[in-house]
Amino acid sequence: MTMDLLAQDLQVLNVGLASFADAISNTGGKVLEIEWAPPARGDREAARALARLVNHPFVEAANRQAFDAYLSSAPVIEGIAVAGDAIPGMHARIILHAGPPVAWDKMCGPMQGAILGAVLLEGWARDLDGAAKLAASGKIAFAPCHHHSAVGPMAGIISPSMPVWIVRDANSGRRSFSNLNEGIGKVLRFGAAGPEVIARLKWMASKLRKVLEAALKVSGEIELKPLIALALNMGDELHNRNAAATSLLLKRLVPAMVRSKASRADVAAAVDFIAGNGHFFLNLSMAACKAMLDAARGVAGSSMVTVMARNGVEFGIQTSGTGDRWFTTAAPVVDGLFFPGYSIADAAPDLGDSAITETAGLGGFAMAAAPAIVSFVGGTFKEAIANTAAMGHITVGRNGGFALPTMDFVGTPAGIDARKVVDTGILPIVNTGIAHRQAGVGQIGAGITRAPLDCFTKAVKALAAAVPDEPGPAAPAEAGRMTGP
């Protein structure tokens, strides 16, 4: 047999370093190369942490508990209110922003621009120069939306007088919040702060808020999960595409608006505004995802990711087992599809709380539901299917309530397991908009990016330090296990 083997042509399967393969192919052998990298890309401390966490019964049980809580949540639109009244911990001189904490002088251009706009909206300064001086003076507090159960797309600015959606998890009673979507083009969330931006925000805070308040009094609470499930059947992934969800929401709100006390002119203007903004539902999608993931927070030992968020400087995540602690690293710059006249050189690094949708199994994780979006973020439909399939390797489970029609109604992959990200090196996909790096310009593109590995490596190390020692060999191993790519 040995002789037979030696007599045959040399055929080698090379896994990992290409230099081994080169040596063989140089001598005439056939080599099939398999892409492979060591877990945690060779970080030995992370590898040890991973070895401790993988198949750990405590972690497996914690992840099941966290994932069940995520699945059981039932977010509903409870109402709309003024941020300063509704959001716990909002005070008269605080401005909330996207992503992990960041000081004024470290913020990216579009976040600074959006804050200046908010200062003008609040009437704290008379012009942009005055607003910039005030923002730098230390007299305004800045805090992440996530520290106040809130989420905001892109710059994610929420100032006290802005209207916010109140979303309640009917299962736990916990509330989450998001601001209202302004539409596209020159808008605050992309860092624009001109007079037309402020005028629109003022109309949203007065007329639009009142029409929506009046309508919600007539309609009562609106369940968000069934609406999201329907939208997934209609080509939305609920992050960069919310066309169907916005239409479905409008269908629910319009009869209530018409029957409400709001004036016909205000109702007509509100309907025009919502009907003309295919992203209007995004902020509700985000608040719903925040509610689902807050339900999974704080389960000791759970490696399930509860937050992915970016402030334009850093990308940060939180996991269920590590509570409110951020694990951050530099935010990537998105190499997406740019509007004419712009390129990656103009782009701010990745920005916004909207990656909460991916964290909850939507957005990039549900790309297979949204074939039409590939023309907006790049790629082909086959790649969209492959991306969704790949995410199944790094998640705790699937959300059967969010079925994907093009994959014969399998649920979206949901509940990112930080262990699996580090073990497989498969990085969570995020669909995102791209802001100009300077204040005042606005959106310049959209694309697909990946959450950076470093956040997950740091989280895994922290989790490993906190889990109890595994029971001895007498205790049978749990069924939960890692799944390779």
Added chain:
Amino acid sequence: MTMDLLAQDLQVLNVGLASFADAISNTGGKVLEIEWAPPARGDREAARALARLVNHPFVEAANRQAFDAYLSSAPVIEGIAVAGDAIPGMHARIILHAGPPVAWDKMCGPMQGAILGAVLLEGWARDLDGAAKLAASGKIAFAPCHHHSAVGPMAGIISPSMPVWIVRDANSGRRSFSNLNEGIGKVLRFGAAGPEVIARLKWMASKLRKVLEAALKVSGEIELKPLIALALNMGDELHNRNAAATSLLLKRLVPAMVRSKASRADVAAAVDFIAGNGHFFLNLSMAACKAMLDAARGVAGSSMVTVMARNGVEFGIQTSGTGDRWFTTAAPVVDGLFFPGYSIADAAPDLGDSAITETAGLGGFAMAAAPAIVSFVGGTFKEAIANTAAMGHITVGRNGGFALPTMDFVGTPAGIDARKVVDTGILPIVNTGIAHRQAGVGQIGAGITRAPLDCFTKAVKALAAAVPDEPGPAAPAEAGRMTGP
């Protein structure tokens, strides 16, 4: 070389009759069987007709002209009106029905049931017995919707007082018409005629019509092709699924309703009705398709199909080159997905003008756009893709304006070529609802069926008799050619 061939194992590609293959495999040879049937399934007259028509420069040119006219049409909602006022040739005692012509005593149960309902709606009789006597008396004229530039789903009943959509091809100025969709369950189009059905139709003829009239005065004409194109991006195939298109239409109509002279109560009721009926857009989809195909009518020599329609007894088609002539055969019974308690034994044969959507490249031809519909009509998403791909073998071209996101935005296969159907044996797919065979019951299921070959064979024979002799060999052959499966 001959010796070499004989020395090899016998490997045979067998096309057609399995008995040849059996003889070879019985002697130990390898056979790969290819499914094949002779053109026109062995009908020699049809085969001769086909031989005459295939690659005939006159037919190729005629098909290009007909297809261009189809592509160039631009259907818009011009308005809504009472059928007796708007539809040419409607008189005081006529009732229009789906499909090719059929006499009262030959009609299927649901069509008779729907006609009785229409007689009650018109006030021509006081009860169902009286209506049945009148219908059988010969004092009411019956005619196909298609004879009056109209289309109606299922029974397709249009009586003089019913409201109808007026769709105008902005390119040719030609008008088409359809009735308004009643929703699902016990409805006239599925043969139900109880008091609640008549009451709903009366409300539609009064309040709903007036709200829509008032709204269309404010909105102006609404282009239907862009709306259909958007809906294809949102999971509709515009025959059995119109959820997105209905939402998109509502988004256009609601601001106009609110700004119109209609009362708030009537607007609220109209919005509730439309928002609660995911099929509301179907009748507009059909009228739009009718407009697109009427644009292609009457091009001498063209084998492009301009009508496919069923009356619950016969399936009939028309082609551009043969004008208003029907080619009919027995309508198939649809073996689809039945509602609980019903089976194929309860089903009426295939019924309705709605196959006009497939004739125009939507419905079953656009299955790839509507992955969510497979749970309604049966099958898997892969089959939906395969069905759309197969239709590309029997169509004149593709409609780039109706792009399919899951097939990387290729246009829908459109403009059925009767020659290609007969030549390949690939039968046009139709998505359809299924009515109970008795009057008064209503819808009992939905499914996928196929247009019967016989209609196309008859059409091909008629076309062959009408085309001029081919020019001699001096005239170069045209580029157009048949495409195999």
